[in-house]
Amino acid sequence: MGASKSAAFTLEQNELSILFKALGHPARIAIIQYILSAKSCICGDLVDVLPLSQATVSQHLKELKTANIIQGSIEGNSICYCLNPTTLEKFKAIIGDFIEVNNCGKNECC
Amino acid sequence: MGASKSAAFTLEQNELSILFKALGHPARIAIIQYILSAKSCICGDLVDVLPLSQATVSQHLKELKTANIIQGSIEGNSICYCLNPTTLEKFKAIIGDFIEVNNCGKNECC
């Protein structure tokens, strides 16, 4: 007991929760915000911006990469990160469903 | 060390990550999907639907309640859950920003 019973849930439920889980930490939200706001894709200055050590930032980046939320490419000495457009499209579609379904809800209780 | 350094991040970053974190488990996604699909607001049949014990389902419901994603009202003997419209609006607004900002992204690298 203790481990998540992910095998007992659907693929969709697992995929969705992996996406959300990856966004479930303030440092990773900060990273996404930084990437969104940076004119060009950012490199290693994340470490200067975030209140975390280099090792910890690297770990958070890895988690975002594992969830396919960001992708990195080697740019000379450093690495350049940006959002993964495929995942972003998927995310938009999912959220769109969520919002739509709810629009026709009646809130019969609560 | 090990505890999340949430105090080092902005209120917005924390609020957002709390929302996402609450959705970061397949059981909680399943609960949201069930509430969305149920014609009227559901009650205790979640326990029959989910592959988890009553205690565990109750715990997941509590986490969704703590994050203000769902709300429950006593309905005689049982409890009736539905989405919290305020949080849902907030969520929609945030996601809207995310999507918009990205639409004008150029993906200069990667």
Next chain:
DNA sequence: ATTGTATATTGCAATATTACGATATATTAA
């Protein structure tokens, strides 16, 4: 009052996450 049904809480074990120092790896510059 007692019994049955629905939900919540407690206590605990297993596992996962978070954070960082130290170290490894990779590229650039000299």
Next chain:
DNA sequence: TTAATATATCGTAATATTGCAATATACAAT
């Protein structure tokens, strides 16, 4: 080659999450 810079990984400690049996609480019906 050597030194400097950028990023990743390892090892480890602290903390958080997950799941469930057992138990508690709350309401309904008898």
